[in-house]
Amino acid sequence: MLTELTIRDFAIIDYVSLTLKDGLTVLTGETGAGKSIIIDSIQLLTGARGSVDFVKHGAKRAEIEGLFNVDGNHSVYAKGEEYGVEIDEDGMVVLQRSITHQGKSICRVNGKLVTLGVLREFGKSLIDIHSQHETQSLMDPERHIDLLDTYAAEKLQHPKQEYRKQYEKYRSLQKRYQELSDNEQEMAQRLDLLEFQWNELEEAHLSPKEDEELMEERNKLSNFEKIYSGLNDTYEALYGEQKGMDWVSHAMMSLEATSDYDENYQKMSDELSNAYYVVEELTFRLSTEMEALEFDPERLNEIEERLDEINRLKRKYGQSVEEMLEHKNKVEEEIDEINNKDSFLSKLEAEINDVSEDLLLEAQHIHDIRSEAAKELVGAVHEELKDLYLEKSVFDVKVEKRKGGKESPVMNGRQVALNSNGVDEVRFMITTNPGEPLKPLHKIASGGEMSRIMLALKQIFSRHQGITSVIFDEVDTGVSGRVAQAIAEKIFKISVNSQVLCISHLPQVAAMADTHVQIQKNITDNTTKTNAKELDHHEKVEEVARMISGAELTETTLQNGHELLNLAESFKAKV
Template identity: 70%
Template sequence: MLTELSIRDFAIIDEVSITFKEGLTVLTGETGAGKSIIIDAIQLLAGGRGSVEFVRHGTKKAEIEGLFIVEDAHPVYKKAGQFGIDISEDGMVVLQRTITNQGKSICRVNGKLVTLAILKEFGQSLIDIHSQHETQSLMDPDRHIELLDLFSAEQLSSSIEDYQSVFEKYQMLNKRFKELSENEQEMAQRLDLLEFQFRELQEAELVPKEDEELSDERNKLMNYEKIYQGIHDAYHSLYGEQKGLDWLSHAMTSLESTADFDEQLSKLSEELSNAYYVIEEITFQLSSQMNELEFDPERLNQIEGRLNEINRLKKKYGQTVENMLEYASRIEEEIDEIKNKDSHLHRLEQQIHELGQDAVLDAKNIHDIRKISSEKLAEYVHEELKDLYLEKAAFEVDIQIKEGKSTDPVFEDRHVKLQKNGFDIVKFLITTNPGEPLKELHKVASGGEMSRIMLALKRIFSRHQGVTSVIFDEVDTGVSGRVAQAIAEKIYGISKGSQVLCISHLPQVAAMADTHVRIEKQVHDDRTSTVVKEMNEEEKAEEISRMITGAELTETTFEHAKELLAMASKHKQ
């Protein structure tokens, strides 16, 4: 959930810090007080498009910062791991967005600089914003398949994984087939390049680990004098009259003479003897190395030349000899493919056909699961719409199979187009008037009906989407009476599963709030600023009373406001 929001020098906001709580928080206030500006700030925090117009006049930059607390299993942890961002044990995620008066946008997640695209990915997994003009994925036909899959994720997840594994291989083979078959001139040029590269690598006669071994040998030759002097000094310190081995031999003989009289001395004598013979062996090896050590300037030149050649090739073909040998192996295969293009194309065609039919079988399994899930989703939506006084509305999930070209795989005697999530096209259809045909969601005309449909869908999908905060910006526009009360109860129902922040002009929605915040506009020293205030129970009643009348507070409206609050409390219980 969003627990803290700080905004500085943003539009007409000088500096505001708001603490949000669980459940339903309703923000109210006069038109133009800055309610939607706060939602704009949250939208920017979620990766929305910025503008210098958001920077408060006379300041250098606008700053927005949001603190979120997430549970252990939240999808944001996976994103954090993907982008190398740490999340503390208490699940704190801090999103920051700065917009300068020159139009530059600076984004951070938990203090780490990120691109706007990455901030957007985090924002979309934490915040879901809905307004009367923008209903995001719910009204976008291209996103309906994702929402249906989200609804049936438990049944679909393994089938989708199986399909996508086959589909990726299918795509790769198609790409290779296209490369081999389309452009003869490009392939001829590619063949010339590959043959030159392969010939150059073959002539180099590279040996695994060769560069490492040559570097070691070069290091020894370049430090010949130091090595020789070190061995020489060590050897002559150990071998010779009155040297190390001579004194060790004397000590060993002296200790052996006492070994028969003391068990402890006997053990020490044995250990000393072992040490003597180890050092004697080291002395022999030092002598051998000293005799074998030879400085060969010609060999050093050969090594330098060979390493220069290897380093030149590394710049073109790989960072190590092993990388270059692997590259040579790959291009040898590609050369063979190009030279024997026809046979390779034939083999690729067979593989594409087989993989395509395998993918079709997996896509058919996904299609069947979606059909079953779509019927269950339709039942849920009808129940939700009934609560919102749209009991005569009809909702249906339309699932069609995408037609393919003659080169695409065949399913039930027709060619189908495979996509990353199967071969289905999914659309949500609805009609609110009996006898009228079903239409796509975004073609439903009435604003009041659109609000209720969106809320019904949001109520269902909010359980599956995993976002921590759902934000409604005046989605209740155009409704009143019993519908307004139903919308208030529906919004409150969503807040039982996710934190909900709601800007509303409906007193019924305000009465349902767990936390009621009033947004006010003040003028001080000829500058306008926005002030945020959390209200107590008495202030809530007064604010709801003003929302009912739109004018001065009266005893009647105050009693009506109290009655609304009492009804809301009863509903919550």
């Protein structure tokens, strides 16, 4: 849930800090007070495109910051892993967005700088914003299949995983088949290129780890003088009259003379003797190593030339000799495929057919699950619509197999188009008038009807989507009376499963609020500022009464406000 929202120098807002709570928070105020500006700021916080027009006049930048608390199973953790954003076990996520007066946008998630696209990905997993003119995923036909799959997530999880494994394999085989089936001229050109690469690598006579061994040898030859000097100084310090070994030998004999008097002295004498013989062996190795050292400038030149050749090949074929050898093997395989194209095409075609059969079985299984889930969803939506006085409306979910082209696989006698989601096309259809045909959901004209249908769907999907917060921006426009009361009740029910922030002009909705915030616009010294104030019970009664009457408060309007609040509390106690 969104727990803290801070806005600075945004539009007509100088500074506003809101502490938001669980349940239903309703924002009310006069038209133009700045309610929708607060929603605009949240949209920017979650990745909407910005503009310098949002920066308050005279300010250098507009800043919005939101603190979210999520549980340990929330999808935002997966987003954090995907984009390298650390999210602690306490489940705190901080989104930050600033827009400078020059138009530069800066985005952060938990303090890490991210792109606008990444901020948008986090925002989508935390907040769902719905307005009268922006229905987002519920009204987007392309998203209907995702919503249906969310509704049937438990049943579809494993089948979709199996399908996508097969689908990736199918696509990979198709791509290879297409590459081999290209025209003869392209194949000839490809073969020439591959043979050139293979010959170049073959003539180089590369061996594994050759580059590492050559660099090590070059390092020794390039530093011959330093190495010889170091070895010689070490040897001279140890070996010779009155040098290190003589003194260690003297110490060894002195300690050995005392070893009969104490067991500890004996142990120390033995340790010193062992050390002496170890160092003595080292001096012999130093001598041998110095005798073997030889500076060969011709060999150094050979190494440099060989490394230059290897580095030239690295720029074309890989970062190491191992990668280049692996590339050579792949090139050899592809040359063999092209030279024996007909044989490989037959083999690939048989493999594609086998994978296609398995893929179509998985797609059919998913189609059957979706069809059953669609029937359940239709029943659930009709129940919700009844509560919203749309009992005569007919809602339907069309799950149809997409028509394929000539090269598409055949399912049940017809060619179908496959994608990563299967073979299905899902559309939400509805008619609100008896006798009228079903139409796509997004083509419904009435704003009031659209609001109620959207709320019915939100009520169902809010239990499945895992969205932290749902925001409604004047979705109750164009309704009144018993429909307004039904919408208020539905918005409250949604807030049982998700935090809801709602801008409303309906007293029925305001009365349902767990938290009521009044937005006010003040003009001081020719400067317009927007302020937000959380109302106590008495102030809430007055605000609801003012919303009912639209005029000055009287005893009658205050009484009406009390009654509406009491009715709301009675309803909330039953939910």
